[in-house]
Amino acid sequence: MITVNNLTKTYGKIVALKNVSLKFDDSHVIAIMGENGAGKTTLLKICTGILPFDQGQITVDGYSIVKNSIKAREQIGYLPEMPDMYERLTGREFLFYIASLRKLKDAESRINEITKMIGIYNFLDYEIGSYSKGMKQKISMTSAIMHNPNNLLLDEPVYGLDPLTSRVIQDFIKNKKGTTVIATHSTQLVEQIADLVYIIMRGQVIKFDEVKKLVSKHGSIEQAYFHIKDEIDA
Amino acid sequence: MLETTKIILTENTRSLIKKMKDAPILYILFTGMMFFSIYIFAFATFFLLRTETEFNITLEDTFFTIFFMFLLKSVADFYNNYVKSTQLSYALSTQTNQKKTIFEIFLSILLTQLIIWFSFSLFFLLALLTFRVDIGYPIEYMIFTLGVITAVCLGSSISINFFSPKRYRLLPNLILIGFYLQFRHPLYVVFTLPLAIIHVFWSIKNSKESHLFSKRKERLKERTQVKMRSLIKAIFYKETTVLWRDKLLFSFIFTSVTTGFFTGYFYLYGNDLLLPESLTEYLGDFLPSMFLFLGVFVVILYTAVFPALNLFLNEEKTMWIIRHLPVKNDTIIYGKTSALALCFLTSIPFVPYLSIFVGLEQFFYLFWFLIFSFIASIIISIPLGVKYVGKKSDIMLLYSVSMILLIVLGSMAIFATFIIEYIEYSYAIFILILLLELLILYISLKISSQILALKYN
DSSP states (O other), rough: OOOEEEEEEEEEEEEEEEEEEEEEEEEEEEEOSTTTTHHHHHHHHHTTSSSSSSSEEEETTEEETTTTTHHHTTTTTEEOOOOOTTSSBBBHHHHHHHHTTTTTTTTTHHHHHHHHHHHGGGGGSGGGGGGGGGHHHHHOOOOOOOOOEEEEESSSSSTTTOOHHHHHHHHHHHOOOOOEEEOOOOOOHHHHOOOOEEEETTTTTEEEEEEHHHHHHHSSHHHHEEEEEEEHHH | OOOOHHHHHHHHHHHHHHHHOOHHHHHHHHHHHHHHHHHHHHHHHHHHHHOOOOOOOOOHHHHHHHHHHHHHHHHHHHIIIIIIIIHHHHHTTTOOOHHHHHHHHHHHHHHHHHHHHHHHHHHHHHHHHTTTTTOHHHHHHHHHHHHHHHHHHHHHHHHHHHSSSSGGGGGGHHHHHHHHHHHOOHHHHTTTHHHHHHHHHHHHHHHHHHHHHHHHHHHHHOOOOOOOHHHHHHHHHHHHHHHTTHHHHHHHHHHHHHHHHHHHHHHHHHHHHOOHHHHHHHTTTHHHHEEEEHHHHHHHHHIIIIHHHHHTTTTGGHHHHHHSOOOHHHHHHHHHHTHHHHHHHHHHHHHHHHHHHHHHHHHHHHHHHHHHHHHHHHHHHHHHHHHHOOOOOOOHHHHHHHHHHHHHHHHHHHHHHHHHHOOHHHHHHHHHHHHHHHHHHHHHHHHHHHHHHHOOO
């Protein structure tokens, strides 16, 4: 479970997030939607301890991301939107590197299991620099889930993936225990796997609701999104 | 028209402005040092013109130094902007003729090099004017400028053909460079400019396969053995693997050996070569020691400062990996710094090579000074590397660090000479200095760890 209280983040004069408070509960898949530059990626990066913030408190399973950052980060798996990795390492070396830093006990079997599941196993001994966008996404996804984290934060999790792998990832997210947060522009993905949705605009949460409720009220998440955006613009 | 050229030049300019805004102090420091260096070169020119030294830098020497500097820069620039470029696929996928796009990349490199040449040379000439040295040599200036253009043409075609599956296309480049080295006259370079232009155009015509070949080659790697490691070992292994695969270690060893050789040579014959007889009495003892010092300094720049800074400077886009993992900053700093032990090994050949000339009496002192300099480089470089994460291979940062190091090592060299001459148990003091330095290293790494930590309000 991740809780965010009165979070404010600025980049110079630009306010990326303003007094954001939200809660990512256990046993739910929670989607974050919003226009480009709304603050979705910034929010995920702050929750994982990658970016500092100006004001507020964040706890991950009760551990403060500031005061108990090591404990908090142990509970998190993170997939960035643009997974830049060490291009000179092979996929296998990179995953063992991450596993070593996470002190994972059954690393080899976990890596083999996940990479076979998402279809990158046969390419593990190529250098990451030679991978396509989708292949990098698969390696990064493996690194995010191999320690079976209680809190999974995924930024555009199926972007660049082939349809089969995309389906496998969606099934994995749906069946996973704990908290899963996905930041995405794909309304289709939100409808298929999310239970709850936060809509962020201009650095503020403007809507939080159940996906099912929004779909029954507006017909689809896409329609709901446009409706909410029109209301805000008006 | 010329969209690719414009976009590359715009991006380079904006990137420079952004860097200046991000680290203004660094850039002010660097600009100051750059102008200072040019001024010192001007002073050296003035000094050599006004004194009766046997050491004489000829016009040809200067021409070929500038020529090869621009040649190497063009090779690197063309490699980065074309052979290795990922952004290039956007331009290549448009309806514009691909050869035209590649020509425009060449043009942007040519323009950039000419801007660099004109700015630096004009400042140098202005500096010469302050020493009242006559600078009215328009023909020579034109020859130098044409030499720069030839260097850019040859450098670009070397870059295209070296990374091509058909490396025999490098033959014209090799013949031309061999010709220049054999006859050593700037006019031969200028006369062969049309040949260099024809060759670069022909290379551009056949250049697409270089880009594809380079990409294809990256995919072919042997299966590697990997296993779980402890935290520091895992970081050490990752860093050394990257160093190994970038083939940097071989260039470090090569530098150590050649610097050892040249330092030894100048140690023995430097006085005869460089000093006029009138000055031998005053500087005869100083010059050999200065060469030993400069030798160590050059080796350390290559094998310690450069890799130590890049340990963090290269992490720009991969910082998310370090930041999101449950690892203490101390552990990251120790793991990365430990990888520099491998770089230290590459600097060791310098001492035995130098000892061939210098003799074994100075072996202990030289080895001690090498260790001291290596640790001092780490002490200075790691905190600055952490502070300026993302400024990959930033020449300004490298330059500033090397200047700071020059002062630190220079002071220690003077102090060490004093110890050797006046103190009986100098060995014990040298060991004590190293122990003290290790303590400072520990403090430096702790500071680096603090800098690496995220700053919350």
